[in-house]
């Protein structure tokens with residue numbers, strides 16, 4: 279098992295094997311399997327994690343479509359709508375939530391050396407893989423190691439009582455995404471895409487993946503639907519019109535939002551001040567589609583069957 283906080287010598291041979299497997303890329307099948315077996319213990323919701331009522335994965339097939347930006351603003355908008363919300367940055371390839379929330383200097387805080395406290399921004403509980411590791415190290419992790427680290431991160435964080443926890447997933451539909459989807463008690467997933475064909479075909483793969491693990495897709499968000507000039511308000515669909523909408527229709531999914539490509543969205547993210555917390559009145563209109571997205575998501579969540587079960591856990595060797 280990962281020990282985030284100490285380099286103590288592992289007590290048992292099994293722990294030693296696991297520590298070795300997690301300290302460097304898993305070189306052998308045996309090492310990979312040891313990590314996989316360790317991850318299996320997180321099948322059941324862990325203590326602090328039981329305080330999280332609904333878990334929503336925000337995913338995209340393709341990188342760079344604005345998944346993290348959308349996830350942050352979605353979590354903030356849900357909070358603004360009156361929910362107690364949190365966000366977990368599971369984007370192991372490029373944890374950008376710390377930057378977007380002005381938490382670049384934050385480090386994991388553990389009062390007991392075993393569990394971690396989340397950070398808070400505007401009442402939003404925040405945990406990120408970026409508080410624990412440097413991104414250059416993260417990128418060399420093999421799938422099983424990354425999955426185990428992320429499962430530990432979510433289970434070993436002292437989440438407060440939360441109505442909803444948004445998980446910013448790593449982009450793609452590989453082993454990590456599949457393992458997380460299978461091992462967490464997921465309420466549903468939201469797919470973020472941009473309107474052009476190259477992003478849509480990857481978004482389709484993400485929809486298919488969630489179908490395979492029986493996780494309901496709560497809706498699709500079309501980000502950068504149109505460019506909106508901050509000077510004159512002129513709108514232009516530079517990545518094509520309604521691509522995400524058509525994909526949603528094909529899979530009979532609701533479109534939760536069509537969000538503009540706007541320089542203020544990028545500026546707020548880069549400045550570490552979420553759009554929804556901006557005190558510039560000029561940003562109010564831009565917050566609207568995010569608030570509407572949160573309302574749409576809440577409607578979809580309310581429409582889910584009350585006794586929706588945890589997805590079945592299936593291990594395969596491939």
Ligand SMILES: Nc1ncnc2c1ncn2[C@@H]1O[C@H](COP(=O)(O)OP(=O)(O)OP(=O)(O)O)[C@@H](O)[C@H]1O
Pocket residue numbers: 338340341342343344345346347348369372374449501502537538539540541542543544545547548
């Ligand atoms: N609607 C938008 N308008 C303007 N800029 C945006 C918008 N959405 C995202 N961006 C910008 O696009 C860039 C990529 O966004 P982001 O990091 O959220 O993408 P991602 O899909 O999470 O990327 P990755 O695949 O690396 O995780 C960032 O600079 C962000 O500020």
